[in-house]
Amino acid sequence: MSGKDVFYQGNEACAEGALYAGCRFFAGYPITPSTEVAEFLARRLPTVGGAFIQMEDEIAAMAAIIGASLVGKKSLTSTSGPGFSLKMENLGFACLTEVPCVIVNVMRGGPSTGLPTGPSQSDVMQARWGTHGDHPAIALAPDSVQEIFTETVRAFNISERLRTPVILLTDEIIGHMRERITIPPEGELEIWERPRPTVPPDQYKPYDISEGIIPPMADFGSGYRYHVTGLNHDETGFPTNNPSLVQPEEERLMAKVTENLDLIQKYEYFEKPKARIGIVSFGSSARSSRAAIRMAEEEGIKVDFLRLITLWPFPTDAAVQMADKVDMIIVPEMNLGQMIEEVQRSIAGKAETVGVNRVDGDPITPTQILDRIREVA
Amino acid sequence: MAFNYAEYIRPGKLPHIWCPGCAHGTVMKSIIRAIDRVGLEKDRTVIVSGIGCASRMPGYVDFNTLHTTHGRSLPFSTGVKLADPGLNVIAVAGDGDALAIGGNHFIHTCRRNIDITLIVFNNNIYGMTGGQFSPTTPHGKLASTTPYGNPDYAFDVVELAMGAGASYVSRSTAYHAIPLERQIADGINHKGFSVIDALCTCPTTYGRRNKLGSAVDMIGWFKDNTVGIKAAGKLPPEKVEGKILTGVFRKEEKPEYCDEYAKIIEKTGGRS
Amino acid sequence: MAKSVRKDETVVTEYGDRKINVITRYCKGCDICVAFCPVDVLEMKDFKVHVARIEDCTECMLCEVRCPDFAIEVVGSGKKGKAK
Numbered sequence: 223m224s225g226k227d228v229f230y231q232g233n234e235a236c237a238e239g240a241l242y243a244g245c246r247f248f249a250g251y252p253i254t255p256s257t258e259v260a261e262f263l264a265r266r267l268p269t270v271g272g273a274f275i276q277m278e279d280e281i282a283a284m285a286a287i288i289g290a291s292l293v294g295k296k297s298l299t300s301t302s303g304p305g306f307s308l309k310m311e312n313l314g315f316a317c318l319t320e321v322p323c324v325i326v327n328v329m330r331g332g333p334s335t336g337l338p339t340g341p342s343q344s345d346v347m348q349a350r351w352g353t354h355g356d357h358p359a360i361a362l363a364p365d366s367v368q369e370i371f372t373e374t375v376r377a378f379n380i381s382e383r384l385r386t387p388v389i390l391l392t393d394e395i396i397g398h399m400r401e402r403i404t405i406p407p408e409g410e411l412e413i414w415e416r417p418r419p420t421v422p423p424d425q426y427k428p429y430d431i432s433e434g435i436i437p438p439m440a441d442f443g444s445g446y447r448y449h450v451t452g453l454n455h456d457e458t459g460f461p462t463n464n465p466s467l468v469q470p471e472e473e474r475l476m477a478k479v480t481e482n483l484d485l486i487q488k489y490e491y492f493e494k495p496k497a498r499i500g501i502v503s504f505g506s507s508a509r510s511s512r513a514a515i516r517m518a519e520e521e522g523i524k525v526d527f528l529r530l531i532t533l534w535p536f537p538t539d540a541a542v543q544m545a546d547k548v549d550m551i552i553v554p555e556m557n558l559g560q561m562i563e564e565v566q567r568s569i570a571g572k573a574e575t576v577g578v579n580r581v582d583g584d585p586i587t588p589t590q591i592l593d594r595i596r597e598v599a
Numbered sequence: 600m601a602f603n604y605a606e607y608i609r610p611g612k613l614p615h616i617w618c619p620g621c622a623h624g625t626v627m628k629s630i631i632r633a634i635d636r637v638g639l640e641k642d643r644t645v646i647v648s649g650i651g652c653a654s655r656m657p658g659y660v661d662f663n664t665l666h667t668t669h670g671r672s673l674p675f676s677t678g679v680k681l682a683d684p685g686l687n688v689i690a691v692a693g694d695g696d697a698l699a700i701g702g703n704h705f706i707h708t709c710r711r712n713i714d715i716t717l718i719v720f721n722n723n724i725y726g727m728t729g730g731q732f733s734p735t736t737p738h739g740k741l742a743s744t745t746p747y748g749n750p751d752y753a754f755d756v757v758e759l760a761m762g763a764g765a766s767y768v769s770r771s772t773a774y775h776a777i778p779l780e781r782q783i784a785d786g787i788n789h790k791g792f793s794v795i796d797a798l799c800t801c802p803t804t805y806g807r808r809n810k811l812g813s814a815v816d817m818i819g820w821f822k823d824n825t826v827g828i829k830a831a832g833k834l835p836p837e838k839v840e841g842k843i844l845t846g847v848f849r850k851e852e853k854p855e856y857c858d859e860y861a862k863i864i865e866k867t868g869g870r871s
Numbered sequence: 872m873a874k875s876v877r878k879d880e881t882v883v884t885e886y887g888d889r890k891i892n893v894i895t896r897y898c899k900g901c902d903i904c905v906a907f908c909p910v911d912v913l914e915m916k917d918f919k920v921h922v923a924r925i926e927d928c929t930e931c932m933l934c935e936v937r938c939p940d941f942a943i944e945v946v947g948s949g950k951k952g953k954a955k
């Protein structure tokens with residue numbers, strides 16, 4: 223079976239990917255440049271028996287998708303900078319209570335209202351540490367319309383399997399860009415479901431990890447009555463402040479991610495023989511990076527390229543692989559230097575690093591990156 | 600015959616955390632009896648709360664229970680209800696939870712008329728955090744953050760709910776625990792958003808600071824300072840003046856949100 | 872004759888078919904049931920409720936309904952109060 227070719231905007235591809243993954247609930251609040259995700263799903267969700275709701279704000283939207291997910295519906299919300307900030311408290315609630323859900327942040331300039339229509343990649347660190355307290359974080363950053371589709375599917379899959387929220391970080395450029403994409407036929411991409419209990423209700427404990435670190439999750443209303451709280455809780459789901467229970471539970475939340483790196487981490491490494499320079503980039507800046515690398519090659523400068531698709535958990539090994547080979551790593555990103563710090567942390571001095579940074583509302587151009595390549599070559 | 604609360608209380612969870620004489624327990628019991636009266640199926644009932652003393656209530660009762668973030672019980676409830684309209688959804692909240700941090704959700708849930716029953720445990724104060732003033736603390740009263748008297752004016756939960764479009768609105772008190780139970784049952788049976796303003800007490804942080812006497816004095820105050828709206832119409836004005844009105848203020852048939860959304864699903868050819 | 876017996880955590884006071892159970896561990900001694908009993912059946916003793924005059928009880932259930940702590944329950948005989 224062949225897929226269906228469509229000419230889609232990034233935001234539409236995201237919405238279509240969500241439907242493909244089995245998303246049946248969306249709650250959101252309009253904000254540029256993410257609104258098309260909501261508009262698309264407002265049209266399409268009822269046609270598949272799902273539900274769309276525009277809430278009174280982003281806090282409410284985040285709350286509503288967690289509620290819907292507890293009933294067993296795969297749930298999505300989409301937003302941008304200011305709205306992403308508002309979602310943070312309930313995002314942490316989803317982390318602690320282990321409720322699967324997907325949050326799309328089509329990044330725009332900030333802080334504050336910033337540049338509503340300008341592209342940006344300045345929420346990288348917020349995606350990692352935005353909500354208070356230690357918590358696991360997963361963030362995916364596609365760089366094309368097709369990849370927005372597939373990464374949205376993957377975001378749902380990971381979220382379901384690991385019972386944790388997944389953030390999809392796109393930006394104004396790829397969110398609004400139109401490209402021809404193929405929607406794969408049903409069944410071509412694997413779709414994962416959350417683990418559900420196999421024991422009868424009277425034996426069910428909502429945070430029972432005897433079968434593995436991802437506890438099975440029962441749907442509200444399905445006969446398994448249990449308690450969900452944002453307080454630290456024991457395996458029965460009820461609050462506890464017993465230090466010997468709290469610490470291992472907090473560590474388990476992190477371990478869900480660190481023990482499943484293979485499942486989550488995705489990147490592309492394009493190697494050039496004898497390259498002494500490398501670029502690490504993601505999202506729309508990766509597109510400019512790719513063009514710059516071609517231009518440099520025409521000038522005889524070889525540049526390795528690490529394109530991150532998973533930003534969190536950060537693919538440390540890939541960065542180290544690059545640092546072991548090259549002398550200089552360039553990190554183009556539409557912010558004033560966020561990902562570069564993670565690169566530096568990962569490579570621990572094995573190579574020099576330099577950024578290409580832009581926050582004026584215009585994209586980083588290939589020539590800008592090429593200039594930096596020439597400087598360090 | 601004694602009511603069998605044990606059927607609804609999770610084993611081993613009592614005694615609850617509330618202070619001696621805190622009326623939250625009385626309101627919880629009215630809710631339990633109301634659920635029993637309506638005959639809701641436990642497996643198909645979800646009780647949702649925010650944060651605060653009142654919001655600890657769901658932990659004690661044997662339903663699907665969800666203790667969320669401060670002020671957010673209604674949007675969480677909305678997600679649950681719209682995702683499975685066959686579920687019975689009851690939200691509980693303190694006055695601060697429902698009307699300060701959750702005030703925006705409150706008015707919009709009223710406007711949306713989604714079939715959720717909200718019980719506001721209205722004790723005029725932020726109990727859990729030690730007695731700061733809330734949106735229902737009367738003007739002039741003392742709280743830890745209004746040491747010279749509250750310069751703010753209080754919300755009237757009933758008027759606010761009516762103004763925002765809730766289709767069932769009532770008020771009762773912890774003294775009037777049986778009428779309260781009846782209203783909650785009525786609210787659950789009502790198709791649409793129901794708001795029950797349950798006046799209760801926080802002897803520990805509000806009563807003491809404002810010299811309102813013991814828990815008993817505070818409960819007794821409700822007896823002497825409330826008038827049913829039906830009776831109020833027949834009484835001379837001087838007997839009603841200064842009193843808090845109780846009873847059912849609105850019960851209106853009005854299209855419900857999930858029903859309306861089901862029509863959209865049908866119109867677009869969708870199936871669940 | 873009324874008699875009180877302790878069964879596990881519960882003090883059971885009986886008068887004919889009428890029973891008032893007090894789960895002492897739950898009782899926080901708030902006095903609400905005592906103050907609002909219309910016929911003065913209850914008293915406070917050592918900061919817990921004590922059923923002093925069960926024979927007067929009209930089985931109105933108000934103590935049970937208002938007790939915030941699930942600490943008192945009235946199992947009725949169906950016969951209201953003692954003949955006066």
Ligand SMILES: Cc1ncc(C[n+]2csc(CCOP(=O)(O)OP(=O)(O)O)c2C)c(N)n1
Binds near residue numbers: 652
């Ligand atoms: C976002 C957030 N802000 C503040 C708090 C602290 N807090 C916890 S409970 C509470 C007030 C509770 O008062 P109310 O809702 O009236 O309920 P009560 O405790 O009186 O039953 C506050 C301010 C919090 N938990 N979360």
Ligand code: SF4
Binds near residue numbers: 616621623726803804
């Ligand atoms: S602080 Fe007030 S509201 Fe909280 S349990 Fe005590 S009396 Fe009740």
Ligand code: SF4
Binds near residue numbers: 909913932
């Ligand atoms: S049932 Fe009524 S009369 Fe009997 S003890 Fe309780 S309050 Fe008093």
Ligand code: SF4
Binds near residue numbers: 901941
């Ligand atoms: S009302 Fe309940 S808690 Fe209070 S004294 Fe009576 S039995 Fe004890």
